[in-house]
Amino acid sequence: MAELASTRSLRILEDDPYGLVRFEGEQLPTLFELEGGRNVMYSSSFSKTIAPGLRVGYVILPEEIAAGLEDIVASTYITPALVTEATVLEFLRRGLLEPNLERVRxxxxxxxxxxxxxxxxxxxxxxxxxxxxxxxxxxxxxxxxxxxxxxxxxxxxxxxxxxxxxxxxxxxxxxxxxxxxxxxxxxxxxxxxxxxxxxxxxxxxxx
Known part of the structure; x- marks a missing residue:
């Protein structure tokens, strides 16, 4: 699939909320990593890695389509959940994600x-x-x-x-x-x- 995305310039949205909670076996590469992020857009969530009530996610995508997506997002819900986003940011700044991942796994x-x-x-x-x-x-x-x-x-x-x-x-x-x-x-x-x-x-x- 990653090869098709590259050779045929296909846009793929990879939704990977569970990738970081693999608790057995070797960690597998994402399509985003295999393809290099040129045509694969990657989305995930902190709801599975920090706490389910946060409802905070993220997306990594090529710059040329980021602005268009930002416009769609702004017209959909006006403003994001600022308090929960700030909570996630502070959690990451304190270096708590990796220890929490080990606990969750x-x-x-x-x-x-x-x-x-x-x-x-x-x-x-x-x-x-x-x-x-x-x-x-x-x-x-x-x-x-x-x-x-x-x-x-x-x-x-x-x-x-x-x-x-x-x-x-x-x-x-x-x-x-x-x-x-x-x-x-x-x-x-x-x-x-x-x-x-x-x-x-x-x-x-x-x-």
Whole structure:
């Protein structure tokens, strides 16, 4: 993709809010880095690396289109959130970003591991799932014949939620699970509850 952007002068907007919260494996280069920033515009957010309530992001783009984007931004919301932007600036000035990233990565790794362990215990065999090396989410393929949307309807009253994979173009039996917010104990309990509800939403019964 980076090569296409360079050879065909294609403009690409890379949205990368999770790149800095990779907690396992080698850090991967961004499209922006691979292409050199001539045709790739890079956007990210401090909501994932400092605090979710900040709602402060940034974009790196070629100078020739920066002014046009600035005009669009100004006409869209008049003025940015100055207090939260000043908070982020002071956070960066004090050198707190890297230590906080290490803290966030550690928390995410612990919660990812808790979800993987619970899935193996409760659904090992009839279901499959990804092993994310960063970010907030895990992709789950439920037992064949399971309707994830129907399962969500049963899970919500039980205090468990997820996003059906069909919302992202996935198969009807797929789901996106988030491990970013809940504690390891809550994740363990949530997966247990989810597993108990699967047979009612599946045409293929768990052994």
């Amino acid at each position: 550690g928390l995410l790794r612990e919660r990812r591991d808790a979800m993987l362990e619970a899935l193996e215990r409760e659904l090992g065999g009839p279901a499959r799932w990804s092993r994310p090396q960063g970010g907030y989410f895990l992709w789950l393929e439920l037992p064949e014949g399971t309707d994830a949307t129907e399962l969500l309807g049963r899970a919500t009253p039980a205090g468990v939620t997820f996003v059906p994979g069909s919302d992202f173009g996935g198969e009807p039996n797929s789901a996106r699970l988030a491990f970013s917010f809940a504690s390891p104990a809550e994740i363990d309990e949530g997966v247990t509850r989810l597993a108990e509800l699967i047979p009612a939403a599946a045409t293929v019964k768990l052994p």
